[in-house]
Amino acid sequence: MKALSQKRRHPLAAVALLLLGLMLTGGLYAVATTANQAKAATTYSANDVQEGGKLFIANCATCHGMGASGSPDGPSLVGVGAAAVDFQVATGRMPMQAQGPQALQKPRQFNDEQTHELAAYVASLGAGPAIPEAKYTDGGGDAANGGVLFRVNCAMCHNAAAAGGALTRGKFAPALAGVSNQHIYEAMVTGPQNMPVFNDANITPSDKRDIITFLDTIEATGSPGGAALGSLGPVSEGLFIWIAGLGVVIAFTVWLTSRTS
Amino acid sequence: MSTAAETPYKPATATGRITDFVDQRVGGSGLLREFGRKVFPDHWSFMFGEVALYSFVILLLSGTFLTFFFDPSMAESVYNGSYVPLKGVDMSVAMNSTLNISFDIRGGLFMRQVHHWSALLFTASIAVHMLRVFFTGAFRKPRELNWVVGGVLLILSLADGFTGYSLPDDLLSGNGLRIIQGVISSIPVIGTYISFFLFGGEFPGTAIIGRLYVLHILLVPAMILLMIAIHLFMVVVHKHTQYPGPGRNDRNVVGYPLGPVYAAKAGGFFFIIFGVIAAIAALFTINPIWNYGPYDPSPISAGTQPDWYIGWVDGALRLMPGWLLGIPLEWNIPFPWGVNTLSLNVLIPALVPAGIVFTVLFIYPWIERWVTKDDREHHVLDRPRNAPTRTAIGMAGFTFYCVLWAAASSDLIATHFNVSLNDVIYWLRALLFLGPIVAFTVTKRIALALQRKDREIALHGRETGRIVRLPHGEYQEVHAQVDDYKRFKLVGYESPEPSAGVPNRNGIVTKQEKRRALLSRFFFEDRVAPATPAELHAAHGHGHEEIEASDKTKEVAR
Numbered sequence: 001m002k003a004l005s006q007k008r009r010h011p012l013a014a015v016a017l018l019l020l021g022l023m024l025t026g027g028l029y030a031v032a033t034t035a036n037q038a039k040a041a042t043t044y045s046a047n048d049v050q051e052g053g054k055l056f057i058a059n060c061a062t063c064h065g066m067g068a069s070g071s072p073d074g075p076s077l078v079g080v081g082a083a084a085v086d087f088q089v090a091t092g093r094m095p096m097q098a099q100g101p102q103a104l105q106k107p108r109q110f111n112d113e114q115t116h117e118l119a120a121y122v123a124s125l126g127a128g129p130a131i132p133e134a135k136y137t138d139g140g141g142d143a144a145n146g147g148v149l150f151r152v153n154c155a156m157c158h159n160a161a162a163a164g165g166a167l168t169r170g171k172f173a174p175a176l177a178g179v180s181n182q183h184i185y186e187a188m189v190t191g192p193q194n195m196p197v198f199n200d201a202n203i204t205p206s207d208k209r210d211i212i213t214f215l216d217t218i219e220a221t222g223s224p225g226g227a228a229l230g231s232l233g234p235v236s237e238g239l240f241i242w243i244a245g246l247g248v249v250i251a252f253t254v255w256l257t258s259r260t261s
Numbered sequence: 262m263s264t265a266a267e268t269p270y271k272p273a274t275a276t277g278r279i280t281d282f283v284d285q286r287v288g289g290s291g292l293l294r295e296f297g298r299k300v301f302p303d304h305w306s307f308m309f310g311e312v313a314l315y316s317f318v319i320l321l322l323s324g325t326f327l328t329f330f331f332d333p334s335m336a337e338s339v340y341n342g343s344y345v346p347l348k349g350v351d352m353s354v355a356m357n358s359t360l361n362i363s364f365d366i367r368g369g370l371f372m373r374q375v376h377h378w379s380a381l382l383f384t385a386s387i388a389v390h391m392l393r394v395f396f397t398g399a400f401r402k403p404r405e406l407n408w409v410v411g412g413v414l415l416i417l418s419l420a421d422g423f424t425g426y427s428l429p430d431d432l433l434s435g436n437g438l439r440i441i442q443g444v445i446s447s448i449p450v451i452g453t454y455i456s457f458f459l460f461g462g463e464f465p466g467t468a469i470i471g472r473l474y475v476l477h478i479l480l481v482p483a484m485i486l487l488m489i490a491i492h493l494f495m496v497v498v499h500k501h502t503q504y505p506g507p508g509r510n511d512r513n514v515v516g517y518p519l520g521p522v523y524a525a526k527a528g529g530f531f532f533i534i535f536g537v538i539a540a541i542a543a544l545f546t547i548n549p550i551w552n553y554g555p556y557d558p559s560p561i562s563a564g565t566q567p568d569w570y571i572g573w574v575d576g577a578l579r580l581m582p583g584w585l586l587g588i589p590l591e592w593n594i595p596f597p598w599g600v601n602t603l604s605l606n607v608l609i610p611a612l613v614p615a616g617i618v619f620t621v622l623f624i625y626p627w628i629e630r631w632v633t634k635d636d637r638e639h640h641v642l643d644r645p646r647n648a649p650t651r652t653a654i655g656m657a658g659f660t661f662y663c664v665l666w667a668a669a670s671s672d673l674i675a676t677h678f679n680v681s682l683n684d685v686i687y688w689l690r691a692l693l694f695l696g697p698i699v700a701f702t703v704t705k706r707i708a709l710a711l712q713r714k715d716r717e718i719a720l721h722g723r724e725t726g727r728i729v730r731l732p733h734g735e736y737q738e739v740h741a742q743v744d745d746y747k748r749f750k751l752v753g754y755e756s757p758e759p760s761a762g763v764p765n766r767n768g769i770v771t772k773q774e775k776r777r778a779l780l781s782r783f784f785f786e787d788r789v790a791p792a793t794p795a796e797l798h799a800a801h802g803h804g805h806e807e808i809e810a811s812d813k814t815k816e817v818a819r
């Protein structure tokens with residue numbers, strides 16, 4: 001220790017410190033960014049991968065290219081992970097139907113087994129976020145903490161009450177009512193389309209669980225004050241008072257004065 | 262001493278005796294005789310002032326309830342009430358107490374909703390009331406000052422609404438305050454100082470809620486009360502206006518006396534308004550602060566808007582581009598003491614549209630007075646179509662306001678009509694300038710067309726849609742004459758002609774007078790003169806009688 005404290009004024013000490021700091025942050029970052037890939041909950045058989053590959057060539061390769069290596073019509077899927085496929089296919093976003101600002105949700109076209117096979121195939125191409133473990137999607141976390149995290153990380157796009165919101169040029173963040181817990185988790189780790197990725201360093205798996213719990217809770221609680229008018233805030237309230245409120249009031253004024261005029 | 266003739270009045274019942282006792286000491290009956298005999302004409306459009314008044318009373322009542330439980334402190338606290346998704350979350354005492362009112366005080370949530378819904382109804386009814394007064398020309402002499410008092414009331418109610426909206430210290434209201442703080446800071450030179458004084462330091466500080474609270478529950482309501490008193494006093498002094506009709510002129514008022522019929526109706530109407538608001542408050546939620554969470558300067562929610570009456574200012578901010586024709590609107594001006602920023606992109610939208618609207622609003626009665634040189638008293642209202650230019654100006658202003666208002670919900674327009682947010686903004690920007698022009702032209706044409714139709718009906722009667730064949734083969738449509746009462750409405754109006762510039766004493770038409778003459782042309786160039794008695798006589802003189810007569814016999818046969 002003494003030697004170290006004596007040398008701390010050495011001209012190279014600052015450089016050494018800087019290097020140490022850089023290495024530390026770099027190393028931490030590397031650990032953090034790979035944190036997502038660390039847990040592979042589901043295992044896929046060789047058969048799953050093979051069947052998935054067939055489905056992929058038939059349904060997805062036109063856009064995503066052979067071997068999912070990408071084409072002008074769709075990005076490469078190498079390394080997007082099983083979670084991305086499960087989210088995109090099971091919510092009916094993929095296969096994409098029409099080019100537009102955003103791939104829209106539509107009735108899903110593949111059953112659970114086919115989705116599982118597609119996920120297996122894409123996962124086999126490169127490591128990526130896996131289907132989340134059930135313990136993170138059980139909705140048993142801390143709703144209040146989830147609420148805080150939701151307001152900080154998600155509300156700017158999805159609205160504080162998760163009622164959805166507009167993004168630029170026709171894109172939008174959808175309302176989150178009715179989305180399954182697993183898909184909420186997958187959306188966070190894969191960042192579909194215009195949504196950013198929230199990796200495990202950004203929001204830890206247990207915090208993700210809290211967010212899911214929060215979303216479940218507000219959906220289950222409903223609106224304590226009566227009909228929520230779409231949870232769209234002052235705009236729907238204003239429309240309501242002008243149309244319904246004043247409408248009723250005018251009807252009464254007409255009635256009250258109808259005798260003489 | 263006392264003779265039979267001088268026996269004082271002796272009430273028979275106990276109630277009568279008490280009333281008489283009080284009356285002899287405070288003289289209420291004189292007051293009642295004076296006010297009770299005030300005549301109030303009946304028309305539904307005359308009742309919005311009352312709606313505003315009653316919503317204000319409801320605001321006072323529900324607001325008083327809320328003050329019993331609300332604590333305007335910005336001290337930090339941890340929520341421990343019964344709303345689970347916020348349990349254990351740090352928040353200000355103000356937010357905490359509002360949540361407690363909502364979830365842990367019996368009837369608290371209902372009262373909060375009553376208070377907020379009636380604030381919306383209050384402002385909405387003021388707006389409609391003002392539009393009614395404008396479009397019927399009720400602001401003309403002698404009511405110009407009352408119009409101004411009304412304008413002050415409008416601004417006061419917006420102020421009271423905004424300060425109230427900010428009190429719970431939730432995310433939504435905090436975002437609103439932050440916008441206001443930005444606007445204040447954009448005022449050149451003094452803006453930053455005002456902001457620091459107002460917030461007691463950096464935004465958000467710990468002082469603002471307490472200060473807004475004092476404004477919201479004390480100062481502004483007191484001023485509103487005072488203004489309402491002046492406003493209503495003037496209404497009584499001026500007497501109420503009336504719509505044109507037979508037997509109605511600028512020297513009389515036709516209607517019911519205030520007491521007892523009108524007073525009973527008005528009293529009943531108060532309970533109707535209370536009932537409507539209570540029903541809305543019981544069934545529909547408003548300002549669900551538990552969704553928004555406590556204020557924290559970092560997050561912001563999608564779809565953040567102010568209450569409707571502040572929306573137009575928010576809309577102006579949303580429409581304003583940051584760059585115009587390649588020139589940034591934020592200027593960094595180097596001064597000897599450092600660089601100062603002039604944020605025109607905030608300053609212009611926040612102050613200019615509101616400045617224009619309120620300036621025109623306040624001086625409009627005088628503009629019209631100057632243009633028309635009309636110094637007579639007007640107690641009979643104009644039907645909006647009979648003042649085409651005024652109606653058109655009103656609609657232009659209304660459109661301008663509505664475009665700004667719509668802009669405040671640009672994001673919701675985008676998501677709900679599946680259009681691009683950018684396009685919505687571009688369209689609204691164009692509409693802000695084109696909309697009022699289109700509205701002006703279209704409204705004026707419609708008003709003139711309606712006047713022509715009125716004239717036509719007054720002269721030739723209403724088309725009945727029945728075609729008769731005359732003996733010599735000609736086909737004619739049967740016109741039914743309107744009765745005299747209806748006809749009075751159609752012809753009993755003034756249609757001023759443009760007045761040319763008048764030379765002054767020295768025989769010179771001054772520049773100002775020329776400008777006035779120009780405006781007069783603008784106002785009255787396009788006009789439809791009401792049918793004169795001579796025209797009416799001529800129109801009804803030739804041959805129509807037979808058709809009318811045959812018309813009547815057919816009526817029976819049908």
Ligand code: HEM
Pocket residue numbers: 306307308309310311313314317387390391394399400404407408409410411412413414415418485489492496500501502503
């Ligand atoms: C706190 C808000 C207000 C209250 C409580 C209120 C109340 C009333 C009431 C009860 C009347 C008589 C009934 C009627 O004509 O509707 C009246 C008349 C009137 N108000 Fe208001 N008012 C308010 C705001 C305004 C505003 C914003 C304006 C316009 C800038 C205005 C201008 C007038 C005028 C000119 C009259 C006379 C109308 C006539 O005699 O035809 N008031 N007000």
